[in-house]
Amino acid sequence: xxxxxxxxxxxxxxxxxxxxxxxxxxxxxxxxxxxxxxxxxxxxxxxxxxxxxxxxxxxxxxxxxxxxxxxxxxxxxxxxxxxxxxxxxxxxxxxxxxxxxxxxxxxxxxxxxxxxxxxxxxxxxxxxxxxxxxxxxxxxxxxxxxxxxxxxxxxxxxxxxxxxxxxxxxxxxxxxxxxxxxxxxxxxxxxxxxxxxxxxxxxxxxxxxxxxxxxxxxxxxxxxxxxxxxxxxxxxxxxxxxxxxxxxxxxxxxxxxxxxxxxxxxxxxxxxxxxxxxxxxxxxxxxxxxxxxxxxxxxxxxxxxxxxxxxxxxxxxxxxxxxxxxxxxxxxxxxxxxxxxxxxxxxxxxxxxxxxxxxxxxxxxxxxxxxxxxxxxxxxxxxxxxxxxxxxxxxxxxxxxxxxxxxxxxxxxxxxxxxxxxxxxxxxxxxxxxxxxxxxxxxxxxxxxxxxxxxxxxxxxxxxxxxx
Amino acid sequence: xxxxxxxxxxxxxxxxxxxxxxxxxxxxxxxxxxxxxxxxxxxxxxxxxxxxxxxxxxxxxxxxxxxxxxxxxxxxxxxxxxxxxxxxxxxxxxxxxxxxxxxxxxxxxxxxxxxxxxxxxxxxxxxxxxxxxxxxxxxxxxxxxxxxxxxxxxxxxxxxxxxxxxxxxxxxxxxxxxxxxxxxxxxxxxxxxxxxxxxxxxxxxxxxxxxxxxxxxxxxxxxxxxxxxxxxxxxxxxxxxxxxxxxxxxxxxxxxxxxxxxxxxxxxxxxxxxxxxxxxxxxxxxxxxxxxxxxxxxxxxxxxxxxxxxxxxxxxxxxxxxxxxxxxxxxxxxxxxxxxxxxxxxxxxxxxxxxxxxxxxxxxxxxxxxxxxxxxxxxxxxxxxxxxxxxxxxxxxxxxxxxxxxxxxxxxxxxxxxxxxxxxxxxxxxxxxxxxxxxxxxxx
Numbered sequence: 001x002x003x004x005x006x007x008x009x010x011x012x013x014x015x016x017x018x019x020x021x022x023x024x025x026x027x028x029x030x031x032x033x034x035x036x037x038x039x040x041x042x043x044x045x046x047x048x049x050x051x052x053x054x055x056x057x058x059x060x061x062x063x064x065x066x067x068x069x070x071x072x073x074x075x076x077x078x079x080x081x082x083x084x085x086x087x088x089x090x091x092x093x094x095x096x097x098x099x100x101x102x103x104x105x106x107x108x109x110x111x112x113x114x115x116x117x118x119x120x121x122x123x124x125x126x127x128x129x130x131x132x133x134x135x136x137x138x139x140x141x142x143x144x145x146x147x148x149x150x151x152x153x154x155x156x157x158x159x160x161x162x163x164x165x166x167x168x169x170x171x172x173x174x175x176x177x178x179x180x181x182x183x184x185x186x187x188x189x190x191x192x193x194x195x196x197x198x199x200x201x202x203x204x205x206x207x208x209x210x211x212x213x214x215x216x217x218x219x220x221x222x223x224x225x226x227x228x229x230x231x232x233x234x235x236x237x238x239x240x241x242x243x244x245x246x247x248x249x250x251x252x253x254x255x256x257x258x259x260x261x262x263x264x265x266x267x268x269x270x271x272x273x274x275x276x277x278x279x280x281x282x283x284x285x286x287x288x289x290x291x292x293x294x295x296x297x298x299x300x301x302x303x304x305x306x307x308x309x310x311x312x313x314x315x316x317x318x319x320x321x322x323x324x325x326x327x328x329x330x331x332x333x334x335x336x337x338x339x340x341x342x343x344x345x346x347x348x349x350x351x352x353x354x355x356x357x358x359x360x361x362x363x364x365x366x367x368x369x370x371x372x373x374x375x376x377x378x379x380x381x382x383x384x385x386x387x388x389x390x391x392x393x394x395x396x397x398x399x400x401x402x403x404x405x406x407x408x409x410x411x412x413x414x415x416x417x418x419x420x421x422x423x424x425x426x427x428x429x430x431x432x433x434x435x436x437x438x439x440x441x442x443x444x445x446x447x448x449x450x451x452x453x454x455x456x457x458x459x460x461x462x463x464x465x466x467x468x
Numbered sequence: 469x470x471x472x473x474x475x476x477x478x479x480x481x482x483x484x485x486x487x488x489x490x491x492x493x494x495x496x497x498x499x500x501x502x503x504x505x506x507x508x509x510x511x512x513x514x515x516x517x518x519x520x521x522x523x524x525x526x527x528x529x530x531x532x533x534x535x536x537x538x539x540x541x542x543x544x545x546x547x548x549x550x551x552x553x554x555x556x557x558x559x560x561x562x563x564x565x566x567x568x569x570x571x572x573x574x575x576x577x578x579x580x581x582x583x584x585x586x587x588x589x590x591x592x593x594x595x596x597x598x599x600x601x602x603x604x605x606x607x608x609x610x611x612x613x614x615x616x617x618x619x620x621x622x623x624x625x626x627x628x629x630x631x632x633x634x635x636x637x638x639x640x641x642x643x644x645x646x647x648x649x650x651x652x653x654x655x656x657x658x659x660x661x662x663x664x665x666x667x668x669x670x671x672x673x674x675x676x677x678x679x680x681x682x683x684x685x686x687x688x689x690x691x692x693x694x695x696x697x698x699x700x701x702x703x704x705x706x707x708x709x710x711x712x713x714x715x716x717x718x719x720x721x722x723x724x725x726x727x728x729x730x731x732x733x734x735x736x737x738x739x740x741x742x743x744x745x746x747x748x749x750x751x752x753x754x755x756x757x758x759x760x761x762x763x764x765x766x767x768x769x770x771x772x773x774x775x776x777x778x779x780x781x782x783x784x785x786x787x788x789x790x791x792x793x794x795x796x797x798x799x800x801x802x803x804x805x806x807x808x809x810x811x812x813x814x815x816x817x818x819x820x821x822x823x824x825x826x827x828x829x830x831x832x833x834x835x836x837x838x839x840x841x842x843x844x845x846x847x848x849x850x851x852x853x854x855x856x857x858x859x860x861x862x863x864x865x866x867x868x869x870x871x872x873x874x875x876x877x878x879x880x881x882x883x884x885x886x887x888x889x890x891x892x893x894x895x896x897x898x899x900x901x902x903x904x905x906x907x908x909x910x911x912x
Contacts, residue, residue, distance in 0.1 A: 028515075051514070052847065084764075092774070096764035100833040103840030120844065149777055156780040156802040160733040163629040268730040271622045301568065303559045312556060315615025318623055340622060370564035377566015377585040380515040385847045462732070 028383050030403040033393060034226055041214030042237045045393045046229055047221040049386050053123040055222035056386035057106075058394045059133060060114040062215040065190075066183035067248055072198045073465075074190015075206055076110035078151050082203070083108045083117065085146040088135030092146060099132065106132055110188050113250070113327050114398065120387060123223035127232065134236040137216065142207060147200045155195045162461055166266065166273050166440055167338060169466075174275035174438045175325075175332055176467030177262045182253045184331060185467060192464030212243030219394040221386040250329045255279040257434055259454035262468075265443035266461040272344040272441030276351065277334025278430035283326040283399040289412035290420035291324070291428055293371040298322055298358055298429070299335055301374055309354050310337050316347045328399060333429065341442050345449045348439070352432035359431060363421055372413055490846070493870040496856070497689035499696065503705040504677025507696050508866055509689040510856060512849055518685035519853040520592060522580040523861045525680075526673035528649040529575050529712060529790065535665050537653015540573040541617050542669055546580065547571075548609045550602035555609045558595055565591050575647050576789035577861060583850065586686045590695055597699035600679070603670055605663050614658060621652045629731045629902050630798075637900035640725045641739045641794055645716040675706035680861050684853040712791065716741065723898040730905050734801040736779075736810055737900035740891050742795040745788040745862035751875040752883045753795065753891075757784040758834035759826050759884070760797065760817070765833065767817050772799065778810045789862060795891060807901055818892050825885035839873050 033047035068075045084107065085092040099106055106119035106129075117136055121129040161169065172187045179185030186194075216237065220229060255278050281291065292300075299306040299322025310320035320337035335355065339347035382388060383406075396405060437453055439446065440461065450456050459468055498508045527539050547569075549555035562569055567584030582592050625631040635650045642648035652658075681700075683692055719741055743749050760768050761784040768782035781800040787793035801810055845851035860866035868875075 052843075054843070054847075092764060093770065097829075097833065100763050100765050100837055101829070103836035105840075120840075122840070149774070152777075152802070153773075153780045156733070156800075159803050160780065160800050163729075163731040163733045164631065166627050167623050270626045271619065301563055303556065303563055308556070311616055313612065315612035316619070318616055318620040338623060339619060366564075370560070373566045374563045374568070377517075377588070378568055378583065380517050380585075381583060381848075381850075384515050384849070387847075 028380050028406065030392075030406050031389075034230070035397070036230055036234070038213065038234060038238050040212075040238060040240055040242055042216040042218065042240065043397055044230065044233050044237075045217065045219040045397060046224075046226045047389060047393060048224065048226055049221055049389070050223050052386070053223045054386060055121050055123050055126055055129060055220060055224055056390040057117075057119045057121070057129060057133060058219045058387075058390040059117040059137060060217045060394050060398055061137065061211055062114055062247055062398070063210045064111050064114040065186045065188040066113050066250055067210060068186050068190075068194070069202070069206075071194065072202065073186045073194030074154060075194075075198045075203060076115055077188060077190045078147070078154060078195065078198055079203055079207060080108040080110040080115045081150045081154065082142055082146055083115075083136045083140045085150060086141035086143060088131070088139045090135070091141065095132070098128070102128060104129065104132075106136065108136065112184060112186075112188055118387070118390070126224055126229065130232050130236050133218070137211070138237075138240050140207070142200075142204055144200045147203060151195055151198055154190060155192050158189065158192050158195075166269060166271070170273045170275040170336055170438055170440055171334065172466045173262060173264055173440065174277055174334055174336075174436065176465075177260075177438055178256065178277055178279065178332055178436045179253055180467055183248075183250050184253065184327065184329075187466050191466050194465070196464070209245035210243055210247075213237060213240040214242040215247065216240070217394050217397045219390045219397070221390040221393065252329050253279050255430070255434070256436060259433055259435055259437060261450050261453050261456040262436070262438045263443055263447060263450055263456050263458045264438065264440040264461050265458060266440050267442055267444070269341070269441055271338045271340050272347075272439050272446060273336075273338040274344070274348055274351075274440075275334050275336040275438045276348075276432075276435040277332045278435050279330050280324045280333035281326060281428060282330045283328060284401070285326065287420065287424065289409060290416045290424045292375055293368065293413070293416050294363075294421050294424045294429070295322060295324060295333075296375055297363065297367060297371040298354075305354050305358065306335060306337070306351065309350055310339075310347060314350065316343050316350065320351065341445050344439065344441060344446045348437070348453070355429070355432045358425055358429060363418065365418065368416070368418060368421060372416060376410070376413065490870045490872060496866065497693075498866070499693045501676065501696060501701045503701055503703055504675075505696070505700050505703075506680045506860075507692065508680065508682050508856060508860055509687060509692045510682075510684040510852055511687060511689065512684055512852065513686040515849070516586050516686050517849065518584055518586055518589060518683055518687050519849040520582040520584070520596075521682040521853040521857045522596060523680045523682070523857045524578045524580070524674065525576070525678050525861065526578055526709070527574050527576040527789075528651040529646045530673065530709065531646060531649050534657060535661060535669070536649040536657045537617070537651070538657070538661055538665060538669055539578055540651050540653065541613070541658070541661060542666065543571045543573045543578050543580075544613050544617060545605065545610070545666060546599055546603065548613060549604050549606055550598050551604050552598060552602055555606055558599065561591065562588075562595060567592060573651055574789070575649075575651060575787065575793065579857070581853075589687060589691070593695045593699040597703065600674060600676065600700070601703045603674070605666050607663060610661075610663060610666070614661070617653070618655075618658050621655065621658060625650070625652060629727075629729055629733065629735055632729070633727055633735050633737055633900045633902045636725045636727060637737050637739045637898050638794065640723050640900075641741065641898040642716055644714050645791060646712060646714065647716070647789075647791065647793060671706070672709050675708075676700055676703045677705045677708065680857065682853045682857045682860070684856065685849040716792065719896050722894045724901065725898065726901045726903060728903050728905055731902065732803045732904055734803075734805050734807050734904055735900070735902035736799040736801065736807060736814070738797040738814065738897055739794040739900070740893075740897045742786065742793055742891055743788055744790060744792050745858075746864040747788065747792075749883075749887055750786075750788055750863070752879045752887050753786060753788070754838055755831065755834045755876065755879055756821075756826075756884050756887055757786055757795070758837055759830050760784060760821075762834065762837055767821070768797070768799075768814070771817055772810065772813050776813060777802075778805060778813055803904070807903065811899070815894075818888070821885065821888045822892065825881050828881060831879070831881050831884065835876050835879070838876055842872060
């Protein structure tokens with residue numbers, strides 16, 4: 001099936017992940033939930049929703065790819081995948097069969113600042129859910145044989161992505177370049193070189209030091225009785241030890257000045273995939289309402305300034321967009337798009353011109369109102385299911401936000417003025433002269449042209465790393 | 469979001485194979501307007517939003533050489549202006565009202581989707597009716613949109629080993645039926661469409677009697693039907709498009725297509741001729757594919773990926789449209805993987821199912837997985853609109869949605885073995901091989 005603009009789905013996911021929209025007029029308020037802190041530091045969040053006999057669970061263990069050893073990018077990703085490959089008394093096969101036999105879902109992924117295990121079970125299987133979750137987190141088998149195959153397979157996934165999913169890679173190269181040497185520069189999926197350097201012994205040691213109750217948030221939403229679920233989860237997690245090592249702090253990466261270019265040579269590609277960004281804001285950024293409105297108008301919806309120019313008016317691309325990543329410290333803001341090799345420079349020039357226009361021309365009042373209405377209208381769709389609420393509660397806890405982050409957002413959005421928007425543009429959107437530009441494409445055809453944007457560093461798509 | 473009454477049958481179905489039904493479907497109301505347009509409304513007020521899916525019965529199946537990709541291109545043009553609204557206004561007006569939209573095209577259908585706050589209901593009807601009645605074709609916009617679609621093709625096909633191979637396999641699997649057409653279109657056709665092609669296509673396929681519109685969310689059927697009469701009923705009915713007469717002749721031997729690519733990762737794709745969406749065997753086929761590729765406990769994953777490590781992924785996709793489509797199985801190999809060895813291992817697994825069938829435990833597992841996922845899809849208004857539309861348009865009627873869990877429960881292990889025997893024959897398949905150039909050079 002071929003779609004008109006697939007990136008819309010990605011944007012909607014982003015809105016959900018960043019809780020970034022208006023709430024009150026849309027009827028979205030955080031329903032009551034209970035927060036429990038166990039003696040060992042584990043935090044339990046419990047929200048009853050009895051409309052369906054399903055339970056959604058989300059467990060986050062602080063750490064993630066940001067604390068991967070510098071030369072072993074991907075260790076957390078291997079660890080996350082290994083958690084499901086045998087835990088407690090079940091080997092990998094038994095674990096998978098048990099899960100499938102009740103129609104349950106439980107999967108772990110490494111993110112930049114955490115390893116997240118998310119699942120969905122029928123409420124009648126709540127005891128099994130707790131057992132499997134506790135096993136996965138506290139008693140993963142981490143066998144050498146499973147380690148070898150998981151690690152090798154992840155290396156191969158990256159190679160396969162380079163053959164079939166170029167459009168998804170520019171952000172990996174972009175963040176690696178913008179955050180070189182910083183924890184946020186480490187790709188959550190790892191790199192071929194980093195993964196190859198991960199050893200079983202190092203991974204087991206990493207698990208011992210970096211997993212523990214004081215790093216854990218468990219959020220459950222669905223059809224259960226809070227008292228019983230609290231008891232069951234408390235019993236399952238109160239005996240867990242704390243992590244063996246302190247969690248490394250993440251420093252603030254200053255914004256980059258000037259423009260530099262990373263060219264990733266993909267000699268057989270027929271399009272160029274580009275990404276241009278700088279350091280943005282943290283999750284706790286107080287003025288996110290005007291920031292969201294401006295980003296929506298610039299590159300966060302179909303009629304955004306960026307998509308209007310690069311797609312609708314000129315037909316240069318299938319899609320152009322921009323987004324903020326908002327982890328605990330300032331993450332990235334970036335615009336990205338793609339175009340056939342021959343129009344690479346034209347498209348990049350145009351993207352920069354649109355960014356310049358954002359800075360030089362005031363936003364029209366009607367457009368500002370449209371941006372607010374759009375964010376508001378789409379917001380309830382991000383809080384429809386138990387899974388979405390489980391993720392939202394875990395995020396509030398993870399980033400030390402209170403429920404006003406959601407409940408109070410409508411008022412903040414309603415109050416966004418033109419001056420607020422202009423302030424965001426001035427302070428939070430880089431000038432086109434101050435971006436890290438990454439282009440994946442045919443180097444022979446575009447190398448010389450790219451030099452006009454700044455000093456060009458070059459690597460090959462087949463290189464086993466995402467940054468130099 | 470589902471009500472309690474909807475999900476209770478699921479619970480029962482997993483405890484024991486009872487005749488579960490999807491409750492809540494009794495709230496679905498439908499109307500057929502005087503011009504033949506059908507509307508289905510499923511009220512669900514959990515969030516103050518609405519999902520609208522307008523299913524138009526036209527896809528790449530309705531194309532001929534020279535205009536491949538036109539159904540999909542047309543999908544793009546439906547956003548590009550009418551006689552009363554300038555290009556771009558559709559999106560601008562919708563977004564300013566808090567709505568988003570998208571659309572998709574397949575072999576069989578084109579689906580237009582809007583997600584909006586309930587306050588925008590009448591505006592959405594106004595806009596949807598306007599483009600169905602008054603679509604305009606601005607030559608400048610056509611040229612610009614041609615570039616957009618070409619970029620989409622480069623992204624999903626030309627720059628993707630997986631997409632390139634799938635296109636070739638589909639084109640090879642069908643020698644007569646228009647399912648041979650790639651939905652995105654062949655490059656020369658993307659370059660060649662004319663405004664007259666578009667006008668003819670619109671006149672032929674974009675009639676109200678060729679549309680089924682689904683609304684799920686915070687709406688009242690009565691209000692929706694009143695708005696439908698106001699905005700859609702006046703659009704004249706048209707002659708139905710000519711039926712697709714061609715039937716794909718029985719395949720009598722394995723076909724094979726090979727791509728030599730500058731790539732690292734070898735790929736194998738197996739496409740078997742299958743069944744249409746209305747075929748009673750679809751639930752059994754879905755279960756068979758779950759048994760083969762869903763999760764680490766499935767046959768192909770367990771054997772080829774986990775145990776033998778000759779593949780890094782094993783996946784499947786069932787294309788069951790108006791006519792018999794393809795049953796797809798995909799293997800991704802490690803970069804130095806042995807294609808011949810992987811194909812042999814794959815064949816052994818298929819032969820095992822044909823010879824010995826599946827176990828009761830496997831069937832039970834697959835059934836629970838498919839039913840649980842079915843309910844998870846019904847957890848959102850978007851998922852409901854998608855499922856309701858697919859049953860109404862592709863699977864023989866929306867009433868069948870209510871019986872979907874029961875249909876899975878009734879499948880027996882013998883049904884699955886028989887289906888595997890009937891369909892998963894080498895003589896009924898096309899094998900696609902993507903061979904990395906490096907490997908080709910090393911092979912004597």
